[in-house]
Structures are given as C-alpha cells and as structure tokens.
Amino acid sequence: MFDVVVVGGGPSGATAAEDLALLGRKVALIDRGGRIKPCGGAIPPRLIRDFRIPQSQLVAKITTARMISPTGRRVDIPIENGFVGMVDREHFDEYLRARAADAGAERLTGTYLRIARDRTGTHVIYRDKQSGEERSLTTKLVIGADGARSNVARTEVPGGDSIPYVIAYHEIIEAPGPRGDYHPDRCDVIYDGRISPDFYGWVFPHGKSASIGMGSFVKEVDLKKATADLRAASGLSDCPTIRREGAPIPLKPLDRWDNGRDVVLAGDAAGVVAPSSGEGIYYAMMGGRVAATAAESKLKTGLIRDLGLARKLFMKEHKSVFKVLGAMQNAYYKSDERRERFVSLCHDIDVQRLTFEAYMNKELVKARPLAHLKIGVKNLAHLTGLVRAEYV
Incomplete structure (x- = not known):
C-alpha cells in the first residue's frame, strides 16, 4: 500500500x-x-532558489532577451541584476x-x-x-x-x-559560438506570422547546443518548415541536428x-x-x-x-x-500588425524592467506605480492605434 x-x-x-x-x-x-x-529550457532565479537547483544543471546563463517583430525590428532587453538559467x-x-x-x-x-x-x-x-x-x-x-x-x-x-493547447515543435542542434544572427548569451523570441500565426518562435542557447522551435494552435501550420526557416534566418541551417521533438503545451x-x-x-x-x-x-x-x-x-x-x-x-x-499574460496574448497575438506594436512597446525601459523583474521573481511588481500607469497608457495607445508601431 x-x-x-x-x-x-x-x-x-x-x-x-x-x-x-x-x-x-x-x-x-x-x-x-x-x-x-x-522545451526552450529557461528557468528563472526564483526556481533555482526555491527548488535548490545546483549550478551544475545550468548549461547556459542568458543575459539578454531579444524580441524580433514581423518587419525584422529587433529589441534587445538586458536582464538587469540577474540572468535566465538554461537547462536541457x-x-x-x-x-x-x-x-x-x-x-x-x-x-x-x-x-x-x-x-x-x-x-x-x-x-x-x-x-x-x-x-x-x-x-x-x-x-x-x-x-x-x-x-x-x-x-x-x-x-x-x-x-x-x-x-486548449499549442502544438510545439523544436530541434536541438549543435550550436557554434557567435555566428550570423545567433549569440550563445542571448535568447531570441520571434513574433512573426510567417513563423507562427498565433504564438511565437524561439532560438534559445543551451551552451554546446541550442533549442530552435515554435508553437501554434493552427493545425495547418507546417511546424518543421517554420523551424527550418528560423534556423536559416539565424545562420544555423548547417548545424548538425541532435534530436527533434514535438508535444502539446496547455x-x-x-x-x-x-x-x-x-x-x-x-x-x-x-x-x-x-x-x-x-x-x-x-x-x-x-x-x-x-x-x-x-x-x-x-x-x-x-x-x-x-x-x-x-x-x-x-x-x-x-x-x-x-490573467495579465492571458490578456496580453489575446491583445497582441492576433495579427502581425498587433505583434509589430507589441515589439515596439518593448522598447520602453519601464516595460523591460518590470517584465523581467516579474519573470525572475514570479510576481507582479508593485514598487513603481507611476511606471505601471505609464505602461498602461502606452499599451492603450498602441492597441487603439493612436501611436505608430515604431521606436518609442
């Protein structure tokens, strides 16, 4: 028993x-x-602390996250006062x-x-x-x-x-050092309807390897072709593939x-x-x-x-x-025009700081009410089209 x-x-x-x-x-x-x-394999510092994860399990420490829009706009977001741990x-x-x-x-x-x-x-x-x-x-x-x-x-x-779930697919490849559009200290998140019409693609370094993949609710999407396109855009097409995996993500x-x-x-x-x-x-x-x-x-x-x-x-x-993340997905993942505005909004330094503070600590940050107000106003302006999707 x-x-x-x-x-x-x-x-x-x-x-x-x-x-x-x-x-x-x-x-x-x-x-x-x-x-x-x-899985992209990202874990926040709070997980490492709360669940006593030894440093030996980390295959990489990421210090920058980069958002890429449908038009190719790139926004680098430094991870201040911390890092994102990567595991295989x-x-x-x-x-x-x-x-x-x-x-x-x-x-x-x-x-x-x-x-x-x-x-x-x-x-x-x-x-x-x-x-x-x-x-x-x-x-x-x-x-x-x-x-x-x-x-x-x-x-x-x-x-x-x-x-409800997204079907996710990725390929683990042998990763080189800095090469083309790839850097081993940076996670790339690609918001582009040509890769995923309703979610996103990713290029996540794992030290000697990397995870490249995407997800979508849409059954007709060719996950393997989208991942091949991501590899090509990052200059990683010729890297040997270690394994391929697919599964639903609720x-x-x-x-x-x-x-x-x-x-x-x-x-x-x-x-x-x-x-x-x-x-x-x-x-x-x-x-x-x-x-x-x-x-x-x-x-x-x-x-x-x-x-x-x-x-x-x-x-x-x-x-x-x-609740907040669900509202953000519903607001910004519906079209490339919305995704473009989302990446544009990520230029804001308050958005960057509050996003990663929330990610690393797993709670909504309440210490800067004026920053929250500023973000709310900008968010509304982007969603209503009162501002152009450009650098702000």
Missing part, C-alpha cells in the same frame, strides 16, 4: 514525489522513460527523478493505463516497460502529472479533457484539479503553463509542490476537500500573473 502514486516523472511529478518522500510518505513515481519534452530537459528531468528516488520515492518505468477501485482501495494499473506486463499499485491517493493530454485528467477529473489552467475522491492533478495535466510566454518549468514544479501539499493534508486529516488546496494555493499566488 502506497500513500501516493505519482503518474508522470517530469518536473511536476518528480517534485511532488520528492516533497512527499521527504515528509516520510511511501511514494511511487511512474514514468514512461525515454521521452523528452520539447533530457538531463534536468532525470536529475529531478533521481533526486526524488534519493529522498525515498520508488521509481517505476512504465505506461499508465487506468485507475481501478474496489473494497481494498484505489489501484493504479500500468504496463511495465521491461516485461510488458500489466501491474497494479494499491494507493490511498494519485497525483496525475502525465502531461498536457493527461490520461489521468481525461478519465478522472471533470473537464480534464478540454484543455495554455489555460483547468477549473478543477481533483476528482473529489482520490486524485489531484499537477503541472501540464492541470494546464499550468503561462499564457503568452508558454513558460512551464517553474509553474510545473510549483504545481507539483502544491499537489504534494494537498495530498499530505488529505492524508493527515482525511478530509476530501483538502485535495482542493492544490488549485487554491497555486491560484492565490499566480492567478494575477496568468
């Missing part, structure tokens, strides 16, 4: 498993093994799983199949990767951390099959994260990827942490309502940021 079975060994599931194991709970962590999620998900995710095992979680490799229930309890059925046999784990609670199109969410939680948290009985969701399964930016690693790990908190509370008190703590705790801290 396990206290908790965690389905999914990405950052969210591994964090939940480690937190519960450190509390002395008997935990199983099931992961399919061998899957690497397409192939190694980062495995590090987190190994750390959960070191804390006492039992690692199992296999594919989740279903949840069954009888008088003896709740049973997680999975197919063991090595033997191919179906196996069963009896548990008190289940944490579903099995990704954007979560089978746990789809079958166990009301509304769990209706998360962009709206579910209204409910638990089934009112014995299941709670975490990470992509709960839809906690930031709108507009698509940032997911930090929010996934926070989702794993609050799911573990909810599970521990339910195990202690026996109260079903404690499973709802996961969503309540997460939204208490991050709802405002998600």
Whole structure:
C-alpha cells in the first residue's frame, strides 16, 4: 500500500514525489522513460532558489532577451541584476527523478493505463516497460502529472479533457559560438506570422547546443518548415541536428484539479503553463509542490476537500500573473500588425524592467506605480492605434 502514486516523472511529478518522500510518505513515481519534452529550457532565479537547483544543471546563463517583430525590428532587453538559467530537459528531468528516488520515492518505468477501485482501495494499473506486463499499485491517493493530454485528467477529473493547447515543435542542434544572427548569451523570441500565426518562435542557447522551435494552435501550420526557416534566418541551417521533438503545451489552467475522491492533478495535466510566454518549468514544479501539499493534508486529516488546496494555493499566488499574460496574448497575438506594436512597446525601459523583474521573481511588481500607469497608457495607445508601431 502506497500513500501516493505519482503518474508522470517530469518536473511536476518528480517534485511532488520528492516533497512527499521527504515528509516520510511511501511514494511511487511512474514514468514512461525515454521521452523528452520539447522545451526552450529557461528557468528563472526564483526556481533555482526555491527548488535548490545546483549550478551544475545550468548549461547556459542568458543575459539578454531579444524580441524580433514581423518587419525584422529587433529589441534587445538586458536582464538587469540577474540572468535566465538554461537547462536541457533530457538531463534536468532525470536529475529531478533521481533526486526524488534519493529522498525515498520508488521509481517505476512504465505506461499508465487506468485507475481501478474496489473494497481494498484505489489501484493504479500500468504496463511495465521491461516485461510488458500489466501491474497494479494499491494507493490511498494519485497525483496525475502525465502531461498536457493527461490520461489521468481525461478519465478522472471533470473537464480534464478540454484543455486548449499549442502544438510545439523544436530541434536541438549543435550550436557554434557567435555566428550570423545567433549569440550563445542571448535568447531570441520571434513574433512573426510567417513563423507562427498565433504564438511565437524561439532560438534559445543551451551552451554546446541550442533549442530552435515554435508553437501554434493552427493545425495547418507546417511546424518543421517554420523551424527550418528560423534556423536559416539565424545562420544555423548547417548545424548538425541532435534530436527533434514535438508535444502539446496547455495554455489555460483547468477549473478543477481533483476528482473529489482520490486524485489531484499537477503541472501540464492541470494546464499550468503561462499564457503568452508558454513558460512551464517553474509553474510545473510549483504545481507539483502544491499537489504534494494537498495530498499530505488529505492524508493527515482525511478530509476530501483538502485535495482542493492544490488549485487554491497555486491560484492565490499566480492567478494575477496568468490573467495579465492571458490578456496580453489575446491583445497582441492576433495579427502581425498587433505583434509589430507589441515589439515596439518593448522598447520602453519601464516595460523591460518590470517584465523581467516579474519573470525572475514570479510576481507582479508593485514598487513603481507611476511606471505601471505609464505602461498602461502606452499599451492603450498602441492597441487603439493612436501611436505608430515604431521606436518609442
């Protein structure tokens, strides 16, 4: 009998498993093994601090972010008083799983199949990767951390099959030093309808490698061609390709994260990827942490309502940021004309400072009310067309 079975060994599931194991709970962590999620790999300083990530996991430290508009306008945004850490998900995710095992979680490799229930309890059925046999784990609670199109969410939680998502694709390449339009200390974010009609493309350095990719809601978009165009524009077409990956990225948290009985969701399964930016690693790990908190509370008190703590705790801290980012995506990602105005707005020094302070600390900055007022006025002027999309 396990206290908790965690389905999914990405950052969210591994964090939940480690937190519960450190509390002395008997935990199983099931992961399919061998899957690497397409991801730019950016993590903020707050994640490094809150989750005790060693410097050895960082493959690069980014000091500049560059926004590129549909007309080719480039806005370099220096990251003041900090940096963006870059990780390679192939190694980062495995590090987190190994750390959960070191804390006492039992690692199992296999594919989740279903949840069954009888008088003896709740049973997680999975197919063991090595033997191919179906196996069963009896548990008190289940944490579903099995990704954007979560089978746990789809079958166990009301509304769990209706998360809107972007299809993302990227290629990991062998990266040179500074070359053409590429620099190993700078992340490029490309807002251009020819690359993505409703999201963006990216070129993110990973030290000796780089992630180049894009995402879109539009099924007809040729993701591989768009990525090839990004590589060509950056002068990286002839760099050897290490691997290619594609997957859905959810962009709206579910209204409910638990089934009112014995299941709670975490990470992509709960839809906690930031709108507009698509940032997911930090929010996934926070989702794993609050799911573990909810599970521990339910195990202690026996109260079903404690499973709802996961969503309540997460939204208490991050709802405002998600709301602002969602409004920004709805306002600026609709057309190239709007994207042009967005990049133009990014020239403003207050926009740059507040954006990265919020990114690094994961909260809306309230220290400079006059700056917020100035940004609000400029934002309204750009959206209504009262100013031209140009350097401001």
